[in-house]
Amino acid sequence: MRHLLPTTLLLALFGGTALAGQAPGPASAPDVPVGPRDRFYTSDQFSNTISVIDPAANKLLGVIRLGDTTPANLSPLYRGQLLVHGMGFSPDRKTLVAVSIGSNSISFIDTATNTVRHTTYVGRSPHEAFFTPDGREVWVSVRGEDYVAILDAGTGRESGRITVPNGPGMTIFSPDGRLAYVCSSFSPETVAIDVQRRQIVGRIKQESPFCPDIAATPDGKQVWFTLKDVGRVQVFEAIPPFKPLKTIETGPITNHVNIARAKAGQFAYVTVGGLNEVKVFRTDDFSAVATIPTGALPHGLWPSGDGARIYVGLENADAVAVIDTAANAVIATIPIGQGPQGVAYVPEAVPNGAGAPNLQPLGAAGQxxxxxxxxxxxxxxxxxxxxxxxxxxxxxxxxxxxxxxxxxxxxxxxxxxxxxxxxxxxxxxxxxxxxxxxxxxxxxxxxxxxxxxxxxxxxxxxxxxxxxxxxxxxxxxxx
CATH class of the missing domain: 2.60.40.200 (Superoxide dismutase, copper/zinc binding domain)
Structure with a gap:
């Protein structure tokens, strides 16, 4: 999920505890320091698991198994999930969604019990899924087709579709919840959608047709997206007329981008797989700040609730790299499942207790x-x-x-x-x-x-x- 409820509403709903002023939330929300109730999740594509990490201890607690490994998943009667890939979470932190591109599914997972509540099947090869700001819907980018599927967050049932350019890669929301931004993995065009009217209100040219990831800044001013095939990042204004602001050369296999806020300012972090690095840029003048070696094929990344850390899934290393954003250096590496793709950092995901029921050991998935x-x-x-x-x-x-x-x-x-x-x-x-x-x-x-x-x-x-x-x-x- 890339957007949270407005601060005032969160305070009313959750007794004074608000989520952080970090992406996907608004800059006005208070930070949440890293604590034992937080969780960091990765979608492990080849082991078909969700790895669950305690960020306070930088420790893998176990995995949620959504499917089997190959060749056990090749049977025509196989019922598990296949190629677990994308990820999002609800504004109340109680629900995690995991997208499996091989089985065309969205798994709704309870963060307190680590169990699957229900599974919804959509069109060909969905890629990412995120809750709307009010928490009532989940918007799924169905990358193998040409639409965003809208699911009821409570029942998981599909309630509508929005036609977009062929191959939607990812959807994120503006901090005020009025706009959704959908980039494309097959067409050189990103679109802005009026959330209430469900209509396209803007079109932004991509310099290539392959965008896997997109992020909105918490200050509501910018949208950043990656271009994996040409090794670039593009930035445009988040409000009409969606003026292009900058194109940055980043390197081969540019994967994901995310935003972190700190005392020194607001920064964009970009994973570059071919170089095995995370590159850091200021969002005010787009200047390069740091280049951080991480490990093999960095993919998804997400800031902690206070922006003090960035957690990065290393796709070809079966690990998570933990970056200290003050030093812009890796301070820990955590073994996880196979081939992490989408990730999510959920502040205060666990209501009480150790928060590790129903988790299984990594086992052979760690080999x-x-x-x-x-x-x-x-x-x-x-x-x-x-x-x-x-x-x-x-x-x-x-x-x-x-x-x-x-x-x-x-x-x-x-x-x-x-x-x-x-x-x-x-x-x-x-x-x-x-x-x-x-x-x-x-x-x-x-x-x-x-x-x-x-x-x-x-x-x-x-x-x-x-x-x-x-x-x-x-x-x-x-x-």
Whole structure:
């Protein structure tokens, strides 16, 4: 969820306790210091879990299992969730929503008991879901189609749809609750919607068609969104006529953006996967403040209730990096489930007690292996994680350093330099930044890390398409 109820209403509803003046709330709301009742949640795409963290202790408490790992989830009678991805939470902090893109579902989870209240199924490949400011509706960006699905927050039933440009990636709300902003992952256009009338009232040009994430500043003045394919962030005015303000070059595989307020001002934090960094910018003059190394493929991020910390999901490291915003440095790393995507920091999510009922241990979901592919110059270019799924692994490669908009093949080769016959794993096209996120599945760890040289295979990237491959451009490092 990217917006909270106005401060006066929160005070009336919750006996004087208001949520913080941090995104997604208004700047006028008081801060909530980090405490043991707070929770940080991550959507773990490959283990199909929600990791639950106590931010006061920077400790994983356990996971909520929404589905099984592969191959157990391949049955035609499988009923669990698949590819748990997006996340949001209600203004009263009592409900978490988790979006599963593979099973087209929205899971409504009770934050006090860590149990699923009900599950709603929507259209193809939903990406993110957020509550409206009054807490009555959940707006779901159905990225595989061309609409935002509106769900009743109490029953989970779909009550309406708003047609938007094809491939809506994410919806957030203005601090006053009057406008919703929807960026697109397939069309080069973001739209502003009048929430009450459910009508598009503004259109903002995206410099590329792939926006995965969008954030509104708590002061109500700006909207920031990321462009993953070209490695940029765009900023526009949050009110009509939605004037473009700035485009910032950030780097390959630019993922999410979020806002934190501190004594020194208001700052935008941006995850850049290809560089494994979080970049920090002022929102007043857009100047770069810091670059923070985090770990493999940073994805979602969210500020604590007082803006003192930023919690970052590391997609290819199965971990959360905790950033101190005063020092702009990582102060802790917490192991979690596999492939964290969307995240949420919920101040005072637990009403009382330890807040850990019904959580399960991480188990096999905490097991993974990493490999590196070097470019022709011998320098590391691509980081690969093999997420254990029992006898199989899900492979995810954060590919960088290739020519833009060209076809390539990730393959296994009996020759470490890629000579001779290849066994293709995945064909892919690089984005305009010469990068890509590539997935495959199989017993890859067993063959690439096999101590027997005669049966060992090496990961390589070659030019071209399956059956029409060219030169080898990246090879598995032996270190």
């Amino acid at each position: 993974s292996s990493t490999l590196t592919l070097d470019g022709r110059d011998g320098k590391a270019a691509t980081q690969v994680t093999l997420f254990d799924q029992g006898v199989l692994q899900t492979l995810q490669a954060a590919v960088t350093g290739l020519a833009p908009k060209k076809p390539y093949v990730l393959a296994l080769s009996s020759d470490p330099k890629g000579a001779g016959p290849l066994e293709p794993l995945a064909a892919f096209m690089t984005n305009p930044a010469g990068a890509a996120v590539v997935n495959a599945i199989g017993p890859i760890r067993q063959v690439t890390l096999n101590p027997n040289e005669s049966t060992r295979r090496s990961l390589v990237i070659v030019e071209g398409k399956p059956g029409e491959t060219g030169a080898t451009v990246q090879t598995q490092a032996l270190r």
